[in-house]
Amino acid sequence: MLQHLFKLIWNKKGTHSLLIIEILASFLVLFGVLSLIVFNVRNYLQPIGFNYEQVWNVDLAKNQDTVEVARKLTSVMQRIRSYKEVETATRMSSNTPFSANQVSGAMTYNKVTVGADFYYTDPDFNKTLDLPLLKGRWYREGDRVAKFIPIVINKKLEDKLFLNETSLNKVIKIDDKSSYKVVGVIDKFKAKGEFMSDNPGVFEMLAKDDVWNSNVLIKTKRGTDANFEAKLVKDIAMMLPGWGIEVSYLKESRLNRHNLTLVPVLIFLIISAFLLTNVALGLFGILNLNISRRKNEIGLRRAMGATEGKVAIQFLGEIWVIATFSLIIGLLFAVQFPLMNVFDLDSEIYITSIFVSIAVIYIIVTLCAWLPSKQASRIHPAIALHEE
Amino acid sequence: MLLNYIKIAWKVLLRHPFYTFITLFGISLTLTVLMVLTSFLDHLFGTHYPEVNRDRSLYVATIIQTDSARTSMSSGPATFDFLTKHVKSLKSADKVAIMSNFNFSNTYVNGKRIKLNTKYTDAEFWEVMGFRFLEGKPYNDNNIKNSDHVAVITDALRDQYFDTGGKSVVGQNIEIENINYRVIGVVKGSPPTRIYSYSDIYFPYTAPKSNYQNKGLRGSFIAIATAKDASDMPVIQSEFDSNISRIPYSEIHTDKNLTVLQVKADKYFDHFVNTFARSSTQRFMFYTVVSFVVLMFMGLPAINLVNVNVSRILERASEIGVRKAFGAPSAALLWQFIIENIFITFIGGAFALALSYLIIYFINSSGWIAYADLTINVPVFVISLAVCLFFGLLSGVLPAFRMSRLKIVDALKV
Numbered sequence: 001m002l003q004h005l006f007k008l009i010w011n012k013k014g015t016h017s018l019l020i021i022e023i024l025a026s027f028l029v030l031f032g033v034l035s036l037i038v039f040n041v042r043n044y045l046q047p048i049g050f051n052y053e054q055v056w057n058v059d060l061a062k063n064q065d066t067v068e069v070a071r072k073l074t075s076v077m078q079r080i081r082s083y084k085e086v087e088t089a090t091r092m093s094s095n096t097p098f099s100a101n102q103v104s105g106a107m108t109y110n111k112v113t114v115g116a117d118f119y120y121t122d123p124d125f126n127k128t129l130d131l132p133l134l135k136g137r138w139y140r141e142g143d144r145v146a147k148f149i150p151i152v153i154n155k156k157l158e159d160k161l162f163l164n165e166t167s168l169n170k171v172i173k174i175d176d177k178s179s180y181k182v183v184g185v186i187d188k189f190k191a192k193g194e195f196m197s198d199n200p201g202v203f204e205m206l207a208k209d210d211v212w213n214s215n216v217l218i219k220t221k222r223g224t225d226a227n228f229e230a231k232l233v234k235d236i237a238m239m240l241p242g243w244g245i246e247v248s249y250l251k252e253s254r255l256n257r258h259n260l261t262l263v264p265v266l267i268f269l270i271i272s273a274f275l276l277t278n279v280a281l282g283l284f285g286i287l288n289l290n291i292s293r294r295k296n297e298i299g300l301r302r303a304m305g306a307t308e309g310k311v312a313i314q315f316l317g318e319i320w321v322i323a324t325f326s327l328i329i330g331l332l333f334a335v336q337f338p339l340m341n342v343f344d345l346d347s348e349i350y351i352t353s354i355f356v357s358i359a360v361i362y363i364i365v366t367l368c369a370w371l372p373s374k375q376a377s378r379i380h381p382a383i384a385l386h387e388e
Numbered sequence: 389m390l391l392n393y394i395k396i397a398w399k400v401l402l403r404h405p406f407y408t409f410i411t412l413f414g415i416s417l418t419l420t421v422l423m424v425l426t427s428f429l430d431h432l433f434g435t436h437y438p439e440v441n442r443d444r445s446l447y448v449a450t451i452i453q454t455d456s457a458r459t460s461m462s463s464g465p466a467t468f469d470f471l472t473k474h475v476k477s478l479k480s481a482d483k484v485a486i487m488s489n490f491n492f493s494n495t496y497v498n499g500k501r502i503k504l505n506t507k508y509t510d511a512e513f514w515e516v517m518g519f520r521f522l523e524g525k526p527y528n529d530n531n532i533k534n535s536d537h538v539a540v541i542t543d544a545l546r547d548q549y550f551d552t553g554g555k556s557v558v559g560q561n562i563e564i565e566n567i568n569y570r571v572i573g574v575v576k577g578s579p580p581t582r583i584y585s586y587s588d589i590y591f592p593y594t595a596p597k598s599n600y601q602n603k604g605l606r607g608s609f610i611a612i613a614t615a616k617d618a619s620d621m622p623v624i625q626s627e628f629d630s631n632i633s634r635i636p637y638s639e640i641h642t643d644k645n646l647t648v649l650q651v652k653a654d655k656y657f658d659h660f661v662n663t664f665a666r667s668s669t670q671r672f673m674f675y676t677v678v679s680f681v682v683l684m685f686m687g688l689p690a691i692n693l694v695n696v697n698v699s700r701i702l703e704r705a706s707e708i709g710v711r712k713a714f715g716a717p718s719a720a721l722l723w724q725f726i727i728e729n730i731f732i733t734f735i736g737g738a739f740a741l742a743l744s745y746l747i748i749y750f751i752n753s754s755g756w757i758a759y760a761d762l763t764i765n766v767p768v769f770v771i772s773l774a775v776c777l778f779f780g781l782l783s784g785v786l787p788a789f790r791m792s793r794l795k796i797v798d799a800l801k802v
Contacts, residue, residue, distance in 0.1 A: 018698065022691045029684055059492075063597050230496035237566035244597050245565050246492045247501075274417055275688050281410045282692035289699045 005317045009325070016322055019286065023326035026279050027361050031334050033272045034353035036265060039345060043197050049188030050097070051130035052250035054087070054222065056229070057096045058236070060214040061244035069211040076239055080216060083232070085224045090128045091206055093120035093213040097129070097191045098253035107161060107180075107202065109172050114160045116153075116200035117191070120213050125203065126152075126186070128219045136168050136184030139205045148181035149174075150205055155187050157200035180204070193257040217250075276364065283319075283368040291315060291376045298376050299384025308377040315373035316366065323365045327358055390727065397728040400704070401735075407700055408732075411693060415736025415779060416743060418689040423744040423772045424751075427762045431581065433657050436761060438578045438585045440518030444618045446625065446653040447584070448475050449610040450663065453646035462646055465489055467607030468593060468600035474631050475653070480624045481613040485509065485516035488598060488608050490587050495549065495564045502548050504564065505580075507587035508598040508609075516612055517585050524558035524573035527592045531572075535594040539569040542577035544758070545588045562589070567596055579759040584610060605640070605649070613653060621655070628653040686779075693783030697729070701787045705794065712796045721792040729784025730777065737776040741769075 009016060060076070062069055073091070080089045095101040095117070103118045125131070126138045139150035148171055158167045173179040186203075190196045206213055220228070233245050291298075298311055334354050338347035401408045435442040448471065452463040471486050478484060487509040495502050514526035527538050539562060541549075550557045561568045569591065578585040593600045599608065613628075615621045632651055640649045654662060665674040708721060741764070748762045 015698075018691060018695050022688065022695060025684060025688050025691065029688065061597070063599050064601055225499065226496060226501040227499045229494075229501060230499070233494065233496070234566055241566075242596060244491065244493070247494055248492075271421065271685065274421070275685070278414045278417065278689050278692055281413060282696050285407055285410050285696050286699045289703070293702070 002317075002321075005314070005321050009318060009321045019283075019322055020326045020329070022279060022282070023323055023361060023365070024330050026276060026364075027327060027330040027357055028333065029272050029275055030357040030360055031330070031353055033268050034356050035337070035345070035349055036268060038349050038353045038356070039197075040195050040261060040265060042346075042349065043190075044194045046190070046194075046198055047188060048190045048194050049131065049186070052097055052254060054220050054224075055097075055128060055250045056218045056220060057099075057248050057250060057253070058216040058218060058232075059094075059096075059244075059246040059248070060216065060236070060240065061246075062211070062214065062240075063242055063244060065240070065242050070209045072240060073211070073214060076236060077216065079235065079239065080218060080232070083228070085221050085228045087219040087221055088124050088127045089216055089218045090122040090124040091213060092122070092125065092215045092217055093118075093206075094215055095119060095191065096215050096217065097250055098193055098257045099191075105202075107157070107172060109161050109170070112161055112163070114157060114200050116157050116202050119189075119191070119201060119203045120206050120210070121203050122206055125217075128217050131186055131189065134185045134187050136182070139183055139203075143183070143205060144208060146181070148179050150183045151180045152184040152186060152203040153182055154189055154198075154201045155185060156198050157202065158185050160200055193254050193261075195258065195261040276360075280364050280368055283365065284372070287315075287319065287369050287372045291372045294376075295379060295384045298379050299381045302379065302381035303385060311377040312373040315376055316369050319365050319369040320362070323361060327361060393724050393727045394731055396724070397731045400728070401732065404700075407696065410696055411732055412736050412739060414689045414693055415733055415776075416739035418686065418779070419737055419740030419772060419776060420743040420747065421685075422775055423740060423764065423768060424747050424762075426768045426771050427744070427748060427764055430765065430768055431579075431760070431762050433660070436582075438517045438519045438575075439582055441516060441614050442656055444615045444621065445516070445656065446481075446613045446615070446621060446628075447610065447656055447659045448613070448628070448651065448653050449584075449659055450651070451605055452650040452666070453605065453640075454648045454650065455645045456648055458648075460645060462606070464606050465608050465610050466651070467602045467604055468598075468609045469603050470605055470607070471609055471611040474635070475611040475613055475628070478613055478624060478627055478631070480615075480620060480627045482616045482620075483512050483516050484611055484613045485513040486593070486609055486611045487513050487584065488593070489610065490583065491608075493564055495562065497549055502545070504545070504589055505587045506564075506589050506591065508591050508593040508595060508600065510593055513590075516614055519575040519578075519585075522574045522576060523556050524571070526573055532592045532594050536592065537567060537569045537595060538572045538592065539595075540573040540575055540590040541571055542575055542588050544577050546571075546574050564589075565597075569595070577759050579757055579761065581757060581760075584612065625653050686775075690779060690782045693779070694786055697783055697787040698790070701725070701791050705791075705798075708791055708794060709796055709798075712794075718792040722788050725788030725791060726781065726784050729788070730780040733776050733780030733783075737773065740772070744772075 058080075060073075065072075077089065077091060080086055093103060095103045103120075104115060105118050106113050106115050108114075119125075123138065123140050123143075126133065133152075134155060136152070138152060143150040151172075153161075153167065161167070162170065167182045167185060169182065171179050171181050180202075188198050189201050190198060191201075229247055233247060236245050237243070301311060301314075331354070334350070334357075336342070338350040338354075341347065439445070449465060450463055451466045451470070452461060454461045465488075468486060475481075476484050476486070488507055490505040490507050493504045493506050495504055511527060511529045511532055519526075522543055524540075526540055527536070531538050541557075541562065546552075546557055549562060550560060552560075557571050557574060560571050562571055563569075569589075577588070580586045591598065613624055615624055629652075632649070635649070641647050652659075652662070661671060661674065665671040711721065745764060748764065751757070752760045752762055
């Protein structure tokens with residue numbers, strides 16, 4: 001039966017070639033869009049790892065000021081912590097949560113090198129963002145005197161860098177003079193929001209005299225409003241004349257980041273939905289015409305004793321065979337993506353989207369062929385043969 | 389003759405509403421998307437308010453410092469100092485404006501917080517840009533020389549900050565980070581998609597916190613040089629290039645590793661492409677990907693139309709047979725089908741025009757892009773018509789060609 005169907009299609013490959021190209025192109029479009037969606041959905045399903053609800057980000061720009069910057073920053077931090085509306089506050093490098101900035105570097109241990117995001121923070125960082133530790137502890141003021149630079153890493157980096165070993169208290173050499181020591185491990189820190197993939201990350205303690213990293217994260221008490229914010233900005237501006245001060249809420253920045261991811265996905269979704277509807281309508285029309293043109297063939301088959309079901313299955317089978325042809329060609333392109341690791345994405349993403357697109361194509365094709373083949377099967381042999 | 393063909397086409401359309409619907413659906417939606425897209429691109433790259441001189445402007449927006457092997461790189465806007473030295477001094481340019489990239493700030497009024505984009509500019513900025521002043525006037529060189537704390541604001545900010553009840557706000561103060569600025573002008577705002585003119589509030593570059601005093605190469609300023617006439621632009625570019633090549637060694641090699649300086653005065657679109665495709669191979673990749681996506685997008689509906697047309701046209705075999713039997717040459721039949729298809733395409737185009745008008749109206753009024761001014765203007769409409777024709781031919785020629793070569797006997801038999 002199947003062989004027979006293949007032969008039927010193969011004999012008419014000229015007329016079917018356009019149909020095959022059409023299904024092939026739809027498959028490729030679907031594959032591209034689904035890869036994008038699967039990538040984002042997979043990321044979204046992993047927790048973000050920290051709490052941003054009540055947290056504000058104060059961005060301080062020192063502009064032309066060069067005098068005693070470190071001392072000024074320290075006293076501003078003291079002032080901020082002294083407000084009764086402030087629960088905790090921490091200094092951080094410019095790659096604050098949901099910002100567009102990124103600081104990346106590489107880390108080598110036992111000849112394994114892993115690229116990671118670097119975050120420079122204070123001892124209060126994990127309290128401000130409710131960042132739970134899997135093991136070990138967060139670095140403290142007391143660590144400043146230690147021989148090694150204390151760092152906290154995330155689970156992803158631990159898995160990649162230390163493979164099966166435990167990472168706590170391991171020393172990682174940077175150069176001849178300095179090295180890191182792992183004091184704690186956190187689970188996840190997806191700083192760019194839910195749609196970011198869980199990248200390796202390192203938290204390093206800010207030096208006492210650091211003047212370059214001047215973002216401040218403030219966790220406020222519930223019910224704090226813009227009046228306190230205005231007062232805060234006024235007070236800081238008084239202490240730091242000539243500096244730029246910008247306050248943003250992490251909650252709002254997060255929405256902005258989300259839109260940056262969601263808007264393109266949405267546009268692609270709308271466009272591909274329109275393309276697929278277009279293709280489906282076209283397929284339906286073509287199948288309808290083709291089948292009505294083969295009335296006498298159907299009549300003959302029915303007269304020879306074929307049941308309604310058998311006739312319907314034949315037409316469905318034909319379109320399935322055509323779809324399979326196109327999908328096989330499409331797969332030749334699509335499998336390159338997981339095999340060659342294009343865009344450095346997990347091959348699981350590509351494989352999932354290949355399977356989903358195959359399923360969607362078969363569903364569309366079946367839906368389009370269902371009604372025409374049902375109609376065909378109901379043709380009465382006497383009428384069909386009479387027309388002939 | 390033509391009228392006759394169109395009449396036939398109309399009758400054929402009415403005979404099978406379902407197929408007509410499929411055809412029109414494909415044509416009109418594809419064209420709608422294309423039209424909205426072109427008008428959006430025109431909004432992004434075309435010459436519109438307030439950048440009314442964009443077609444004769446050159447942008448110096450990015451400085452790239454690399455090492456000789458191009459492995460490490462540092463890039464971004466330039467310092468005010470650098471731009472004054474090398475762009476302001478261009479003799480062939482008509483006017484040169486220097487402005488900062490936008491910065492963010494907040495201002496507070498009555499316990500409410502207003503988010504602000506701020507921009508520091510020189511006085512020539514107002515001549516290069518064509519802002520419409522609703523109240524007051526721009527700051528001039530005197531304000532800049534005296535480091536006056538003055539500002540020009542947009543109408544949107546005026547409405548948020550001041551509660552004037554229709555009175556002029558010129559001369560009133562606006563407080564930002566503890567500094568009072570006197571409002572001297574109110575302009576109609578610029579859409580945020582035009583990043584070099586977009587801001588909520590504009591300061592002279594000598595106002596506090598602009599960092600115009602910074603020395604070196606990299607800072608936060610960009611320059612726009614206009615030519616008297618668009619044909620002068622290559623002259624300005626070559627003068628700029630030779631200026632750059634004459635920068636003394638010591639000035640470039642401030643960083644130990646990064647010894648190569650790349651900076652260009654580009655037209656707006658080139659400058660835009662250059663921000664993410666710097667080398668020629670990257671640009672090639674960019675254009676390949678874009679054309680592939682466009683091809684996919686236009687190709688699928690086109691293949692679909694061809695498919696539908698190929699199978700449908702068989703229906704009319706007898707009509708063709710009769711015409712041929714009475715002596716119509718193949719060419720006449722071919723023309724008939726082509727004209728018929730173009731006719732259908734234009735009907736789809738008319739639908740698409742109405743649809744895009746609706747969508748654009750929706751985008752403009754939704755506030756999705758502030759001050760959006762998407763339009764279906766003449767170039768956009770002409771491009772869409774060309775696309776219409778392309779589609780009509782693409783989906784019409786193949787089936788028509790096949791049909792016109794059908795033998796009379798076969799045609800009459802079916």
